[in-house]
Amino acid sequence: MTSPARPVEVLRLHFGAAVQENVPLAPLTSARIGGAADALISANSADELAAIMEVIWSQGASYTLLGGGSNVLVSDKGARGIIVLNRAKALRFEDGEAPAVWCESGAVFSNLANRCAAKGLSGLEWAAAVPGTVGGAVYGNAGAFGGDMTQNLIWAEVLTRGGRKKMSAADMRYSYRSSVFKSGAERGVILSALLQLKNADKESVSATMQTFRERRKATQPPGASMGSMFKNPAGDYAGRLIEAAGLKGTRIGNAEISAVHANFFINHGETKARDIRSLIELAQKTVYEKFGISLELEVELIGDW
Numbered sequence: 001m002t003s004p005a006r007p008v009e010v011l012r013l014h015f016g017a018a019v020q021e022n023v024p025l026a027p028l029t030s031a032r033i034g035g036a037a038d039a040l041i042s043a044n045s046a047d048e049l050a051a052i053m054e055v056i057w058s059q060g061a062s063y064t065l066l067g068g069g070s071n072v073l074v075s076d077k078g079a080r081g082i083i084v085l086n087r088a089k090a091l092r093f094e095d096g097e098a099p100a101v102w103c104e105s106g107a108v109f110s111n112l113a114n115r116c117a118a119k120g121l122s123g124l125e126w127a128a129a130v131p132g133t134v135g136g137a138v139y140g141n142a143g144a145f146g147g148d149m150t151q152n153l154i155w156a157e158v159l160t161r162g163g164r165k166k167m168s169a170a171d172m173r174y175s176y177r178s179s180v181f182k183s184g185a186e187r188g189v190i191l192s193a194l195l196q197l198k199n200a201d202k203e204s205v206s207a208t209m210q211t212f213r214e215r216r217k218a219t220q221p222p223g224a225s226m227g228s229m230f231k232n233p234a235g236d237y238a239g240r241l242i243e244a245a246g247l248k249g250t251r252i253g254n255a256e257i258s259a260v261h262a263n264f265f266i267n268h269g270e271t272k273a274r275d276i277r278s279l280i281e282l283a284q285k286t287v288y289e290k291f292g293i294s295l296e297l298e299v300e301l302i303g304d305w
Contacts, residue, residue, distance in 0.1 A: 007061035007082065008039040014055055018042060025074045025302075028066060028085065030131055032224040033273050034074025034303065037083040046088045046104045046191040050159045053189050056082060057161060064302055065189060067106060067133035070227050071140065075303030076273045086135055088191075093119065099197045100154060105135025105190045109142070117209055122200035123152055128209035129216040131227055135190040139181050140298075141174045145212050150174045152195045160188035177231050177298055221260035224267040229280065230295040238295055239263035245286045252278050277305070 012019045023040040026032050043049035056063050062081030066072070088104035091112065099121055103112055112134060113127040126147030130137065138156050141149045153169040172179045180186040230238035242248065242262035249259040251268075253275035258264040265276055284295045 007056065007059040010059050011039070011041060011052070011055055011082070015041060015052065023083070025066075025079060025083065029069035029072055029074060029226075030224065031069075031073060031226045031267050031271075031276075033267055033271055033276065035076050035078030035273075037079045038081060040083040040085060042085040042087050043106070044087050045090065046157070049084070049086060049088050049105070049189065050164070050191060052084055053159055056084070065135075066302075067136045068108060068131055070131035071136065071298060072300050072302050073226055073273055073276055075301070075305050077304040079303040086133060091115070093121075094194075097199070099199055100194055101197060102192060102194045103134050104192045105133060105138065107134045108132075109134050109137050113209065116197060117202065117205045120200055120202035120205060121197040122205050123197040124195065125205060125208045125212060129213050134193055134195075138172070138190050138193050139179060141172070141177055141179050141182075143177070145215070148174075152197075154194040154196050156193040157191045158188045159191055160186070164191070219261060221258040221264050221266055225258070225264045226276075226299045228263050228298050229265050230263055230283070231298045233293050233295070236293070237263070241287045241291060241293060241295070242283050245283070245290050247283055247286060250279065250282070252282075255279055257283065273303075277301075 008019060008021065019039060019041045021039050023037045025034045025037050041052055043052050063084055064079055064081065065084045065086060067086045086106035088106035091101060091103035091107055094100045094102065101116060109127050109130050109132055113124040116124050126145040130142055130144050137149055138153060150169050155166040155168050158165055158167050181188060232238050239262040242257060247257050248262045250257045254268040254271040255275040256266045256268060257279055258266050265279055287293055287295050
């Protein structure tokens with residue numbers, strides 16, 4: 001009797017050499033941390049992403065979708081199943097009195113904001129220094145400097161097991177750094193999005209974006225990190241609580257709770273994911289003991305822990 005093909009072999013039948021095995025994931029993340037993926041396949045368009053997902057679902061295979069690699073921490077042991085790397089980056093501007101931009105979900109968000117500014121289109125200034133992709137921003141309701149996806153999203157095209165559909169910002173049930181997808185209330189993959197913009201003066205849009213970039217540079221540490229480690233508790237800031245708990249600058253191995261901003265954990269070179277995880281647990285334990293507040297991760301943990 002012929003044994004059933006592995007999901008990776010079925011993917012290879014459909015997509016050939018695009019399927020790779022034992023691929024290091026650290027270079028694909030902003031933290032530069034983590035082990036290898038059992039298997040990885042890149043999607044270069046929204047349609048290709050949909051086709052890949054339909055094969056993965058048909059095989060009942062486990063998978064993780066990876067975009068810009070920010071806001072994730074990959075285990076030292078790597079990730080099982082299939083990593084789907086989203087490189088779908090096409091975009092199209094809709095001009096007129098109510099301008100908008102349609103973009104595939106793998107588009108780099110900060111690059112998109114710069115493209116808008118170059119055309120004199122306002123609305124995404126807050127995203128000038130936001131890492132990651134449009135898909136990640138839609139999925140997690142990314143925000144900065146008073147803006148977030150709630151204000152910009154007209155609709156997102158999503159692939160679910162039932163097929164493709166368009167979801168408005170209301171359908172996404174956005175809350176602080178969360179959505180129906182991030183909360184697990186719905187399962188699916190974001191393929192593309194239409195974002196609302198406004199006609200504006202090119203110079204003023206660029207000036208606002210530069211101000212935001214400078215503010216971020218002044219308040220956030222340089223170096224490899226995952227972005228904000230914890231969500232801000234209601235009425236407070238995770239960084240303030242971690243600093244008040246006396247943990248700013250704490251190191252385990254080559255991992256450090258930043259001395260610049262305590263909600264950023266820095267990789268000082270060849271850092272182990274387990275050391276970042278130990279700092280996470282230390283911060284959660286100490287802040288809870290001192291202030292009775294439970295810090296909730298904004299970063300997602302990927303792989304075997």
